[in-house]
Amino acid sequence: MSTLLLEIVTPERTVYAKDVNMVILRGVEGEMGILPHHVPTVTPLKIAAVVAKIGGKEEKIAVSGGFAEIRHEKVVILAESAELPDEIDLDRAQLAKKRAEDRLRGRKDEVDFRRAEMALQRAMNRISLRG
């Protein structure tokens, strides 16, 4: 089975670099499944898990604030933060979720609201991957 290289890079480090059979990611326009020899594409990503399929197995990576650059042999995901499931700090994510929920209830202005919403999404993404 042919493979493509999946690289996930944040400003701090390279989180993931492996040959995989398929990458499933959630772009702003919807979910995409990427197989080798995909048409070169660039798309921003939603806050969600990126799924890498290797053989029969799946690996998930929590990604937020990212975009994907897809080429024939390679998918590069640049994200503000990205974590493998065992790197996720569950307690921190729970706390962040609670904080964001409190803030959403308090809702002051537009910007705060959006920010809290983003924080909530990030926290939920992490929790769902870990839990």
Added chain:
Amino acid sequence: MAKGMREIKRSLKSKQNMKQITKAMEMVAAAKLRRAQEAALSARPYTDKIREVVSSIAAGAGSIRHPMLQTREVKRTAYLIITSDRGLAGGYNINVLRKLMGTIADKHRSKDEYEVLVVGRKGSAYLNRRGINIAEEVTGISDSPKYGDIKPVAYKAVQGFEDGRYDEVYIVYNRFLNAISQVPTMKKLLPLSSDEFTGAAAQYEYEPDAESVLSVLLPKYAETVVYSAILEGKASEFGARMTAMGNATKNATKLIGELTLSYNRARQAAITQEIAEIVGGASAQQ
């Protein structure tokens, strides 16, 4: 103990203490410098990649119009200055601050024409004393800054430009050349100049379309530039501190040498005098 010896001894002791401290700080700075350099290096793939993608969009789409790429009449300028929280780093902070003050004095007549965003306690203290408008202030950034730590200030600068609050954003920081030389540098952050984005056009499909991809990527790119300037600033800080503390240690060593010599002289003189007194006393009795 004769007169003078006690004083010499005391100041000798204090210099030795100082030397221990500066020596320790030098070694700590050296270790942190190495880590900061690694961090600056590991941020590079991300920055390069974003620039590459933006370039290829720019090259592919011909003339792209995005507010962040457009020069407009300058009414208000923002300066983002990167300083350290702690001192004892030689000329590290004062060099960038002077650069900023020089530019402000040259370019602006009234205080409404500029705003300053500060990273680091030293910078904000200095600017506060001089009554400069500080729009945003970030202190307590760790020695290995995370992207999340600097996002608020980077976001504020980029957002301010997009909202039309500023027409230009400059970033002032110490560029890291090597461990012993750091150059205070002022760089235009926004509007982004399109010369930065030159390169071969890779043919991409864009989802949903080139323009919306660009409007996500350009702010990210600007934030990344800020992040890498902060990383470089950190490396420069440790470099400057290492050099400053190295010099301090050298000076302390020299002082200790001189003091030891004069202490020994004084001790010798005291002994000689004592012997002379005894001999004098003995011969007077005969």
